[in-house]
Amino acid sequence: MCSHIVEKAALVGSAKGRKGWMRIDTANVYFDHPYYSTLDHVLAIDFTNEGEGGRDRVAIELSAESARALVERILAALASGEAAHPVPVQVAAE
Amino acid sequence: MSLYQGLQAELVRFRGHNGDQGDAYYARPTRAGRFPGVVIIHHLPGWDEWIMEVVRKFAHHGYAAISHHLYFREGEGSPDDIGARVRAAGGVADAQVMGDTAGAMAYLRAQPNANGKIGVIGFCSGGRHAYLAACTLPGIDAAVDCWGGNVIIDDPKLLNDKRPVAPIDLTEKLNCPLLGIFGNDDANPTADQVNRSEAVLKKLGKSYEFHRYDGAGHAFFNTARDAYRPDQAADGWKKVFAFYERYLGAAATSVAAE
Numbered sequence: 067m068c069s070h071i072v073e074k075a076a077l078v079g080s081a082k083g084r085k086g087w088m089r090i091d092t093a094n095v096y097f098d099h100p101y102y103s104t105l106d107h108v109l110a111i112d113f114t115n116e117g118e119g120g121r122d123r124v125a126i127e128l129s130a131e132s133a134r135a136l137v138e139r140i141l142a143a144l145a146s147g148e149a150a151h152p153v154p155v156q157v158a159a160e
Numbered sequence: 161m162s163l164y165q166g167l168q169a170e171l172v173r174f175r176g177h178n179g180d181q182g183d184a185y186y187a188r189p190t191r192a193g194r195f196p197g198v199v200i201i202h203h204l205p206g207w208d209e210w211i212m213e214v215v216r217k218f219a220h221h222g223y224a225a226i227s228h229h230l231y232f233r234e235g236e237g238s239p240d241d242i243g244a245r246v247r248a249a250g251g252v253a254d255a256q257v258m259g260d261t262a263g264a265m266a267y268l269r270a271q272p273n274a275n276g277k278i279g280v281i282g283f284c285s286g287g288r289h290a291y292l293a294a295c296t297l298p299g300i301d302a303a304v305d306c307w308g309g310n311v312i313i314d315d316p317k318l319l320n321d322k323r324p325v326a327p328i329d330l331t332e333k334l335n336c337p338l339l340g341i342f343g344n345d346d347a348n349p350t351a352d353q354v355n356r357s358e359a360v361l362k363k364l365g366k367s368y369e370f371h372r373y374d375g376a377g378h379a380f381f382n383t384a385r386d387a388y389r390p391d392q393a394a395d396g397w398k399k400v401f402a403f404y405e406r407y408l409g410a411a412a413t414s415v416a417a418e
Contacts, residue, residue, distance in 0.1 A: 069309070069318075069348070070204075070251040094248045099284070099379065101205045101240040104386045106377065112244045121237070123244055 072096045081113045081124040090124070092116045100127045109133035166190040167219040169212070174228055174267040177259025182232030184264060185212050187219035194275035196301075196408035197268030199261060200227040201282030201289045203379070204251070206243030207231065210384045214283075221401055223408070224273055228264040230257055251285075253322040254292060261293050265300070277301045277408040281400065282308060284379060288327055294338055295330035302407035304339045304400055307378050309348035311357055331360050337367040339403040341396045343376030343389070371399050 075093040082088075090113045100108040108127040114120040128136065169187035176182055185207075189195060198218045202211045207229040218225035230252055234242045246252060265278050279302040282290030287308025294303035305311070313319060313326035338361065342354045349357070354372065361368045373380065373392040380389040381396060 070247060072248055072250075074248075094244070096247065099203075099205060099385070101208070101243065104384070106379075106385065106387045112248065114248070116248075120245060120248065121241075123241060125240070125244065 069096075069098060071098075077113070079113075083122055083124045085122060088115060088122060089118075090115050092120070097130070101125075103127040105129055165220065165222070167216060169216055169219065172226075172267070174226070174263050176228065176232075176263035177256045180233065182229055182260070184226050184228040184267065185215050186224075186226045186267070187215045188224040188271075188273060189219055189222055193273065195222060195224045195273050196275050196277040196279065196404065197265070197271075198223045198225045198404065198408075199264045199268065199278065199280045200225060201257075201261060201280065201286030201293075202227055202230060203282075203284035203286050204243070204247070206239040206246075208239050208243075208384075210382055211283075213383075217397075223279075223404070224268055224271060226264050226268055228260050230260060250320070251322055254289075254324070257289050258293060258296055261289065262297055265297070269299075275409070279303065279404050279408050282306065283381070284309065287311075291327045291338070292330065294336050295327065295333045298335070300336045302337050302339070302404055304341070304403065306341045306381065306396075307343060307346055307349065309346075309378075311349060312353045314353075328357060328360055331364055331366065334361070334364075334366050337403070337407055338369075339399065340368065340370040341381075341399065342370065342372050343378060343380050343392070344372050344374050345377035347378065369399075369403070371396065 073095040077090055077093055079090050080087055081090045092114050094112040097107060097109050109130055110127045113124040167187055168190050172184050172186045173181050174184045200214055211227050215225045215227045231242045231246045234245050268274055268278060278300055280290045280293050280300055281304035283306045287305040288311050290303050291305045291308055291311050294300055310318060311327045344351050358370050376389040376392040377387055379385055379387045381393045382388055
C-alpha cells in the first residue's frame with residue numbers, strides 16, 4: 067500500500083532496545099509493507115521517545131491476525147491483572 | 161562480447177535539492193564504452209538491500225545506474241530506522257524528491273561513461289515519484305512506473321503540503337515515453353485506478369505502454385517479499401529492458417563500444 071498513514075498513540079512507559087532500556091512516549095502504528103518480514107502487509111509499531119528526538123525505536127512487525135489477537139490478550143491481561151492487583155482508590159484529604 | 165560483464169558498485173556522494181549532499185549507490189559496467197543512465201527511485205520503506213540489487217541488475221544489463229537515498233537528511237542510522245522516522249514525520253516532500261532526483265540525473269550526466277540518455281524507474285511510492293519526474297523534470301528519455309500508488313488521488317485528504325498535487329493531474333506535461341507495470345491484485349493502485357490512468361494518457365495522446373499481471377499484487381518484483389511472483393516478475397523485467405533498449409539504446413551502445 068505504501069501510504070503515509072500513521073496512527074500515533076501517546077504512551078507512558080519504557081522499552082528495551084539496542085542501547086538498553088529507554089523511556090517511551092509514543093507508539094507510531096501503521097499497517098503497510100514491512101521492512102523485515104516477508105509478509106505482504108504487517109501491523110507495525112515503532113515505540114519511540116519523540117520528546118527526545120525519536121531517533122531510537124523498538125520496532126515490531128506483526129501479521130494482521132496476530133496483531134488482533136495481541137490486542138485481545140493485552141485487554142485480557144489488563145482485566146485479570148487489575149482484578150488481582152486493584153488500583154488503590156485515592157481518597158481526598160478532608 | 162562475452163555473455164557476462166563485469167560491474168563496479170560503490171557508494172558515492174551526490175548533490176540534491178537545495179544543493180544538499182547525500183549518499184547514493186552507483187553501479188556501472190566496467191568495460192570501456194558509453195552507457196545510458198538509469199535513476200532508480202526507492203520505495204517508501206527506504207533505501208534497502210533489494211534496491212541495491214536492482215541497481216546492480218541495471219549495471220549488469222549495460223546501464224550506469226544510481227539510486228539516491230531520499231532520506232539522507234535524517235542522518236546516520238540503519239535504513240529501516242531512518243525510514244520509520246521519515247514515515248512518522250509524514251514522508252518526504254515531492255519538491256524535495258524531485259530536486260534530489262534531478263541531482264541524481266546530473267551525477268550520471270557528469271560521468272565520462274555517459275551516453276547522454278537518462279531513464280528513471282521507481283517502485284511503489286518511487287513509481288509515483290517516477291511519474292512525477294516524467295511530468296516535471298526536463299531531460300528524461302524514458303520513465304518506468306512500477307505500481308506507483310496515489311498517482312490518482314480519490315481521497316482529497318491525501319493531498320497536503322508535502323504532496324500537494326495528484327500526479328495524474330500533471331499528465332499533460334508528461335514529456336517522455338512511459339512504461340507502467342502493475343499487479344491486478346494490488347490495492348494501491350487498484351486495477352480501476354490503473355485503467356483510469358491509462359484513459360488519461362490515451363486521451364492526451366501520450367506515448368505509453370501499460371502491462372498488467374494477473375496473480376500479482378504490489379511489489380511483485382521484490383524477491384525479499386512473499387509478494388514476489390517469479391513468472392510475472394521475469395516477464396515484467398523483460399518489458400522494462402525492452403523499453404529502455406528502445407528509448408535509451410543500451411544494447412546497441414554497449415555492443416558498439418566493444
